[in-house]
Amino acid sequence: MMRVGLGYDVHRLTEGRKLILGGVEIPWERGLLGHSDADVLIHAIMDALLGAAALGDIGQHFPDTDPAYEGISSIRLLVLVGELLKEHGFAVGNIDAVIIAQKPKMAPHIPEMRKNIAKALGIGEERISVKATTEERLGFTGREEGIASQSVCLLEEL
Numbered sequence: 001m002m003r004v005g006l007g008y009d010v011h012r013l014t015e016g017r018k019l020i021l022g023g024v025e026i027p028w029e030r031g032l033l034g035h036s037d038a039d040v041l042i043h044a045i046m047d048a049l050l051g052a053a054a055l056g057d058i059g060q061h062f063p064d065t066d067p068a069y070e071g072i073s074s075i076r077l078l079v080l081v082g083e084l085l086k087e088h089g090f091a092v093g094n095i096d097a098v099i100i101a102q103k104p105k106m107a108p109h110i111p112e113m114r115k116n117i118a119k120a121l122g123i124g125e126e127r128i129s130v131k132a133t134t135e136e137r138l139g140f141t142g143r144e145e146g147i148a149s150q151s152v153c154l155l156e157e158l
């Protein structure tokens with residue numbers, strides 16, 4: 001049987017933080033605020049994966065009140081989600097995701113993001129799609145107040 005999952009996340013842009021998306025440190029004047037490294041793309045992907053398996057969400061597995069997760073690389077958390085899925089008899093079919101940001105340009109960094117995600121999950125890059133869009137200067141992403149991300153995924157029950 002195949003199972004579909006959906007993930008969505010938002011983080012606020014602020015000064016004095018690194019901008020990390022898909023495990024890539026992107027040179028930019030501001031970064032995303034959060035308890036972990038605030039990698040909004042990876043957070044959306046983890047929620048899609050957990051959702052497809054009906055295993056809750058990242059807030060449940062990695063609470064932002066737990067000092068263990070302070071400043072942690074979200075890619076490391078993705079590894080843990082991948083292991084959890086395996087334990088429950090799931091394999092990742094594919095993941096599609098979109099980063100919603102006015103700036104900066106994401107295209108040069110997408111190949112490395114796909115590589116990082118594939119490696120964390122132990123699957124081929126051809127199963128991972130990452131895209132980016134602006135919202136035409138509309139709303140909070142358009143005003144560069146934050147970055148959002150959405151993801152869907154397909155799990156195969158082993």
Ligand code: MG
Binds near residue numbers: 009010011038040043
């Ligand atoms: Mg988040």
